[in-house]
Amino acid sequence: MPAITPLLIAQLVIIVVVFHALLLAAAAMVWVERRLAAALQQRLGPIRVGWQGLLQPFADVIKLMFKEELRPKAADALLFGLAPIISATCAFSAFAVVPFGAATTFFGLLSEPMKLQVADVNVAVLVIFGIASMSVYGIVLAGWSSNSKYSLIGGLRSSAQMISYELSYGMALAAVLILGNSLSLTEIVNGQSGYWLGFIPKWFIFIQPLGFLIYLTAGIAETNRAPFDFPEAEQELVAGYHTEYSSMSFAMFFLAEYINMVTVSAVATDLFLGGWYGPFLPESLGWIWFLLKVGALLFFYVWMRWTLPRYRYDQLMAFGWKVLLPLSVLNLLATAAGVLYFGI
Amino acid sequence: MTLFYLFAAVAVIASLLVIAQRNPIYSVLLLIASFGALSGLYVMLDAPFVAVTQIIVYAGAIMVLFLFVVMLLHAPAEETEHDEKIHPLRRAGPMRFGAALAAALVVELLWALTRAGGETGPFPGAAVSSVRAIGRALFTEYAFQFEVTSILILVAMVGAVVLAKREAAKS
Numbered sequence: 001m002p003a004i005t006p007l008l009i010a011q012l013v014i015i016v017v018v019f020h021a022l023l024l025a026a027a028a029m030v031w032v033e034r035r036l037a038a039a040l041q042q043r044l045g046p047i048r049v050g051w052q053g054l055l056q057p058f059a060d061v062i063k064l065m066f067k068e069e070l071r072p073k074a075a076d077a078l079l080f081g082l083a084p085i086i087s088a089t090c091a092f093s094a095f096a097v098v099p100f101g102a103a104t105t106f107f108g109l110l111s112e113p114m115k116l117q118v119a120d121v122n123v124a125v126l127v128i129f130g131i132a133s134m135s136v137y138g139i140v141l142a143g144w145s146s147n148s149k150y151s152l153i154g155g156l157r158s159s160a161q162m163i164s165y166e167l168s169y170g171m172a173l174a175a176v177l178i179l180g181n182s183l184s185l186t187e188i189v190n191g192q193s194g195y196w197l198g199f200i201p202k203w204f205i206f207i208q209p210l211g212f213l214i215y216l217t218a219g220i221a222e223t224n225r226a227p228f229d230f231p232e233a234e235q236e237l238v239a240g241y242h243t244e245y246s247s248m249s250f251a252m253f254f255l256a257e258y259i260n261m262v263t264v265s266a267v268a269t270d271l272f273l274g275g276w277y278g279p280f281l282p283e284s285l286g287w288i289w290f291l292l293k294v295g296a297l298l299f300f301y302v303w304m305r306w307t308l309p310r311y312r313y314d315q316l317m318a319f320g321w322k323v324l325l326p327l328s329v330l331n332l333l334a335t336a337a338g339v340l341y342f343g344i
Numbered sequence: 345m346t347l348f349y350l351f352a353a354v355a356v357i358a359s360l361l362v363i364a365q366r367n368p369i370y371s372v373l374l375l376i377a378s379f380g381a382l383s384g385l386y387v388m389l390d391a392p393f394v395a396v397t398q399i400i401v402y403a404g405a406i407m408v409l410f411l412f413v414v415m416l417l418h419a420p421a422e423e424t425e426h427d428e429k430i431h432p433l434r435r436a437g438p439m440r441f442g443a444a445l446a447a448a449l450v451v452e453l454l455w456a457l458t459r460a461g462g463e464t465g466p467f468p469g470a471a472v473s474s475v476r477a478i479g480r481a482l483f484t485e486y487a488f489q490f491e492v493t494s495i496l497i498l499v500a501m502v503g504a505v506v507l508a509k510r511e512a513a514k515s
Contacts (some may be wrong), residue, residue: 079369123475126396133404137376138406144369144415152415159412163405183475 008116013120021094026258027057031300040306067247068099071148075244079145084245084252087138091259094131096125098266099186101276102288115186116287124185128267132169132222136162138256139224139241146244154240157313161221161228169218171328175211175335176271179204185267189275203274208335212272214302214328219264221320223257226305228316265297266290273297279295348388355381368414372407379403393475 031046031054038045071080101116115120121127136159143155180188194202205212221228237243242253269275275295276286311319356419358378362371379402482490 076369079373121392123392123396126393126400130396130399130404133400133408136404136408137373137411140411141373155413156415159408159415163408163412166405308392 010114011118014116018118019092022092022259022262023255025262026109026255027061028058029258029261029298029302030057030182030254032298033305036299036302036305037125040303061251064247064251069247069249070244072244074147076145076147079141080244081249083138083142083145084249084256085138086141087135087256087307088252088259090131090135090138091256091263091310094128094135094263095259095266097121097127097185098263098270099189099275100266100290107231118122120184120186123183125177125183125188125271128263129170129173133162133166135256135260138253142245142253143241146241148244150237150239150243151241154243155326158224158241161224161316161320165221165228165324167325168214168320168328169222171325171332172211172215172218173271175208175328175332176204176336178332178339185270185275186291189270189277192274193277201274201277201279203272203277205272207329207338208272210327210331211335212268214324214331215268215272216297217324218328219268220301220304221316223260223264225257225261225301225306227310229305229310261298261301262294265294265301268297269293348385351381351384351388354378355385369411372410372414375410376403376407379407393478 013298017070034056035045035053046056049055049059071077096118097120098114099117099120103115139158140155143153143158146152176185176188182188187202192201192203195208196202200206242250245253269290276285276290278289278292281288314325355378358374358381362378365371379398383395383398383403386392388400399484
């Protein structure tokens with residue numbers, strides 16, 4: 001048993017805070033998504049429940065809780081129940097290794113500074129990649145165990161899509177790892193402190209614009225968001241892999257999708273946008289910058305969804321293998337050469 | 345030590361169940377569980393990089409392909425009792441050969457287990473826990489083996505493409 005120290009308590013507090021912040025972020029994203037969609041389509045969206053409809057997500061959750069939990073007769077009971085749990089667990093656990101602020105003593109409350117992060121793993125980037133590659137099982141199993149053709153097609157599409165885009169995703173990550181010279185997200189963020197010429201922040205997005213675009217595109221495909229939302233393309237597949245789900249198990253898929261968005265944005269912020277570094281604020285308040293950057297990326301996500309129509313499935317595959325993958329390999333080679341010969 | 349036995353038990357039981365039940369989807373999932381337990385053992389050996397690689401490569405990439413193929417074939421209850429009886433591997437010859445192989449495996453395992461030292465716990469030195477050290481070793485000391493392996497994989501890839509092309513040309 002480790003002794004109960006202030007550091008341990010602070011760590012526990014961080015775990016609880018991160019968990020609930022993710023839940024709240026998912027709720028907030030539902031509201032943002034619906035209001036933004038409404039604004040883009042010149043409607044009002046939810047405005048009745050609470051001020052400006054802010055309590056709408058909570059009303060939705062309560063409604064979902066009281067819905068009947070349905071399971072098709074021919075479904076595989078065990079896997080049908082397991083699939084949403086896998087999805088939600090993977091979504092939550094990926095965020096555990098994401099740092100969201102500089103080490104702080106909480107205004108002198110702690111004797112030694114503590115990292116704002118659930119777990120500081122020295123192979124953090126790989127852990128995120130590994131969990132992302134595991135999260136596909138939730139969707140694939142949901143599709144298979146429902147024993148319905150729409151669900152199955154959704155699950156198959158999802159696995160093919162994730163395999164295809166994972167490669168480019170990994171290559172884009174690898175280029176940043178070369179620049180950051182580390183696998184630890186904290187060290188990569190610390191490598192982005194300071195300014196060029198006194199005013200351009202040393203964020204990797206300025207060295208890696210192509211890598212950033214590849215990461216964002218592959219990230220959208222990995223989280224199954226429009227314009228790459230093939231696993232649930234409602235015009236063709238009813239609702240894709242979660243067609244047969246209702247009540248809270250449906251809500252868990254929903255939750256997983258939004259938390260995955262938050263995680264992809266948070267990782268993009270740490271890798272490309274300088275994490276918690278920014279002007280004006282002292283380093284102890286850097287998490288505000290972090291939240292702002294993540295928020296901007298999430299806004300971009302929603303904006304994309306309601307602006308671009310869905311691709312065709314063959315276009316998705318052709319784009320992933322013939323455009324994105326070669327580009328990401330080129331990007332990786334160019335970055336490696338740049339670091340080796342010019343010492344960027 | 346408790347953790348070691350937990351992971352080891354999960355790995356062994358899951359691996360046994362992979363071959364002990366009929367539904368191929370469950371076999372794939374149990375194999376993933378077994379890989380997960382193995383990766384837990386790697387973490388305990390102070391080799392997080394190997395653990396994560398195990399998850400990414402085996403559980404994440406290869407098993408997704410397995411699952412993909414099993415789902416595409418969509419044959420969960422294909423092997424009925426009758427199918428099993430007329431299965432070519434059920435004949436006397438293959439079964440004797442299999443028994444001989446199993447016996448050889450048991451002997452080998454016993455030999456390896458009795459020779460192994462009683463050492464547990466982290467690997468001496470930080471060699472396996474540092475990604476830098478692994479990379480350096482791979483590209484200097486083991487560069488030849490590394491390149492040979494990559495050529496082997498490339499050949500397999502080219503072979504897969506050729507086979508797929510031939511199928512497409514026929515149809």
